[in-house]
Amino acid sequence: MEMKAGAPSSDKGRRRAERRGWYTDRCILWFCIMGSMIVGITVLALANIALTELADPVHLFEVAASSEVIGSILLTFGAGANAVLILVLFGTPLAYVLARSRPSRLKGIVESIVDVPLILPHTVAGLLVYLLFMRRGWLGAPLSEIGLSFEDAYPGTVVAMLFVASPFFINTMREGFEKVPIHLENVARTLGAGTFTMFCTVTLPLSLRHMFNGAIFAWGRAIGEFAAVIMIAYYPFIISTLIYYSFATEGIRTSRSIALVVIVVSLGVFYLLRRLTRYLGRYDDRA
Amino acid sequence: MIELDQVSLALGSFLLNDISLTIGRGDYYFIVGPSGAGKTVILEAIAGLHRPNRGRILLRGDEITALPPEKRGVGLVYQDFSLFPHMDVIDNVGYGLRVRGMRRPDARREVAGLLDEFGIAHLASRYPGTLSGGEKQRVALARAIAVKPDILLLDEPLSALDPVTQERFILDLQRLNREDGLTIVQVSHSRREVRLLATRMAVIIDGCLMEEGDAGVVLNAPRSQEVASFVGIENILDGVVVRREGRYAVVDTSGLILRAVTDADVGEPVTLCIQSDDITPGISGGGPDLIAGTVVRIVENGPIAEVRVDCGVELAVAMTRRAARDLCLASGTPVTLSIEAEAIHVIRG
Numbered sequence: 001m002e003m004k005a006g007a008p009s010s011d012k013g014r015r016r017a018e019r020r021g022w023y024t025d026r027c028i029l030w031f032c033i034m035g036s037m038i039v040g041i042t043v044l045a046l047a048n049i050a051l052t053e054l055a056d057p058v059h060l061f062e063v064a065a066s067s068e069v070i071g072s073i074l075l076t077f078g079a080g081a082n083a084v085l086i087l088v089l090f091g092t093p094l095a096y097v098l099a100r101s102r103p104s105r106l107k108g109i110v111e112s113i114v115d116v117p118l119i120l121p122h123t124v125a126g127l128l129v130y131l132l133f134m135r136r137g138w139l140g141a142p143l144s145e146i147g148l149s150f151e152d153a154y155p156g157t158v159v160a161m162l163f164v165a166s167p168f169f170i171n172t173m174r175e176g177f178e179k180v181p182i183h184l185e186n187v188a189r190t191l192g193a194g195t196f197t198m199f200c201t202v203t204l205p206l207s208l209r210h211m212f213n214g215a216i217f218a219w220g221r222a223i224g225e226f227a228a229v230i231m232i233a234y235y236p237f238i239i240s241t242l243i244y245y246s247f248a249t250e251g252i253r254t255s256r257s258i259a260l261v262v263i264v265v266s267l268g269v270f271y272l273l274r275r276l277t278r279y280l281g282r283y284d285d286r287a
Numbered sequence: 288m289i290e291l292d293q294v295s296l297a298l299g300s301f302l303l304n305d306i307s308l309t310i311g312r313g314d315y316y317f318i319v320g321p322s323g324a325g326k327t328v329i330l331e332a333i334a335g336l337h338r339p340n341r342g343r344i345l346l347r348g349d350e351i352t353a354l355p356p357e358k359r360g361v362g363l364v365y366q367d368f369s370l371f372p373h374m375d376v377i378d379n380v381g382y383g384l385r386v387r388g389m390r391r392p393d394a395r396r397e398v399a400g401l402l403d404e405f406g407i408a409h410l411a412s413r414y415p416g417t418l419s420g421g422e423k424q425r426v427a428l429a430r431a432i433a434v435k436p437d438i439l440l441l442d443e444p445l446s447a448l449d450p451v452t453q454e455r456f457i458l459d460l461q462r463l464n465r466e467d468g469l470t471i472v473q474v475s476h477s478r479r480e481v482r483l484l485a486t487r488m489a490v491i492i493d494g495c496l497m498e499e500g501d502a503g504v505v506l507n508a509p510r511s512q513e514v515a516s517f518v519g520i521e522n523i524l525d526g527v528v529v530r531r532e533g534r535y536a537v538v539d540t541s542g543l544i545l546r547a548v549t550d551a552d553v554g555e556p557v558t559l560c561i562q563s564d565d566i567t568p569g570i571s572g573g574g575p576d577l578i579a580g581t582v583v584r585i586v587e588n589g590p591i592a593e594v595r596v597d598c599g600v601e602l603a604v605a606m607t608r609r610a611a612r613d614l615c616l617a618s619g620t621p622v623t624l625s626i627e628a629e630a631i632h633v634i635r636g
Contacts, residue, residue, distance in 0.1 A: 022347065100301075183369040186336050189356035190363040191383035191434055205373045283372045283414045 126231030155235030176210020542599030628632030
């Protein structure tokens with residue numbers, strides 16, 4: 001950032017500062033101060049838990065190495081990834097249709113339905129999922145007939161995560177498709193590509209960054225879900241449930257250790273994904 | 288070759304209304320009109336990107352109104368080049384061949400010759416984001432040509448280019464049309480491009496076809512005042528025929544009396560269209576066909592000077608800048624103008 005704090009305020013001082021190349025824009029300075037309060041809360045919270053836990057590294061290691069915690073983290077990340085995979089498969093076509101269709105009442109209704117999980121309290125979202133997928137639910141009953149059970153089962157976790165994460169993926173993906181110029185698609189069609197070929201060779205590659213970002217947002221939302229998941233699948237324990245259970249039965253100490261492990265693993269995974277995909281969507285041979 | 292038969296198409300609040308065009312094999316056909324007139328919509332309808340609400344589109348006599356774009360055999364080049372940013376030049380140009388099932392090595396071999404032809408072989412591995420406007424345009428043209436289209440559709444292809452690149456590109460287009468016999472339909476609102484390239488043309492204003500025909504006829508003898516104004520006839524004068532002298536009609540244009548060749552009857556309102564380069568200026572002299580006036584101002588545009596002369600009505604006179612200097616023309620200089628009656632185009636009614 002060019003702007004630096006603590007620059008002189010008088011004209012003479014300001015001119016001197018400008019000569020030295022560190023003139024401060026006061027407006028931006030205030031924006032930075034105000035913004036740093038938000039960042040500061042997160043940093044303080046992380047520092048608080050990290051410093052407390054690092055004071056007893058043996059306990060932290062015991063918790064981190066326990067099969068219950070490792071299994072729960074793997075279950076949570078796996079179920080989240082599973083939900084995102086389903087979203088990519090089914091949400092991408094929906095996002096494309098929403099991006100390319102002309103404004104209409106029907107489009108508005110579909111967009112509102114897509115956003116429903118965003119505006120609902122998580123318990124309500126969980127209740128909706130439960131009522132639909134429980135053993136006597138509209139979808140749960142026929143699916144349990146063919147052996148697919150959702151209550152207190154892995155599919156229940158996935159479907160709850162899928163429900164709450166879907167707007168994050170679909171809306172990001174739709175924005176990505178909207179940014180692909182329609183002229184590129186038109187040219188591809190006149191060059192001989194059918195709609196699906198055009199979509200696979202032009203539209204989708206140009207929306208990969210949005211697809212990735214949407215998937216990351218959705219995955220983050222999915223692995224962080226608690227209320228909606230426990231409504232239909234209290235067992236097996238996802239990490240949020242495990243932390244809550246641990247807090248309720250063993251107190252703050254163990255739940256805090258699990259929380260720090262989850263924070264470290266999540267940050268690591270997100271950082272790694274960002275690093276791996278940093279050149280996605282950049283097409284410049286000079287770079 | 289391609290025919291639009293009473294095509295109507297609504298896009299939101301815009302309406303393309305009852306358009307009928309006939310584009311022959313080997314034509315360099317221009318669709319001209321002001322911005323927002325619907326020129327690009329016509330081009331996209333020919334390409335199959337919009338389906339008409341009414342009317343038919345025929346290619347070689349066969350109806351293709353419902354045929355998808357990939358089956359029409361047309362190439363399309365947009366004003367913004369529309370190169371695929373995630374593909375290098377060779378993949379951009381070879382895209383059409385690849386999606387038609389050609390193997391990648393074969394497509395690359397096929398494309399290499401085309402890149403040479405367009406002088407862009409050295410750009411083969413470059414990405415569009417690093418190309419200049421002229422380079423992008425050549426790549427876009429090569430990409431459209433690679434699939435050997437029956438018709439090449441160009442949407443204002445020159446408007447984003449600098450003048451030097453424009454000249455080079457015009458030569459490319461002339462070569463494709465005249466030497467290779469490619470039918471080209473170009474959308475433009477540049478009169479200069481039309482004069483340089485068009486064999487036939489259509490004028491579209493507000494979604495309606497105003498006039499269609501041979502480019503020379505539409506440019507020099509338009510059928511309506513709107514078209515005359517759009518194609519750039521500088522002097523458009525409303526008047527009334529006051530008497531007839533054999534094949535000539537004498538027309539009073541609010542103070543200026545001019546003779547023109549027309550069958551219009553005495554008392555009939557007419558519009559006279561006079562190209563600025565059909566008016567010959569002189570410093571002095573007099574006679575029945577000479578018009579006396581005073582120079583109002585001179586606007587120099589490259590080698591051409593447009594002299595505005597007040598003769599009761601203001602006329603635009605085009606001459607070379609050198610001729611204007613030789614005549615010592617300046618604001619306030621008295622001049623005489625002569626206009627051949629045969630050079631005046633008359634629109635009746």
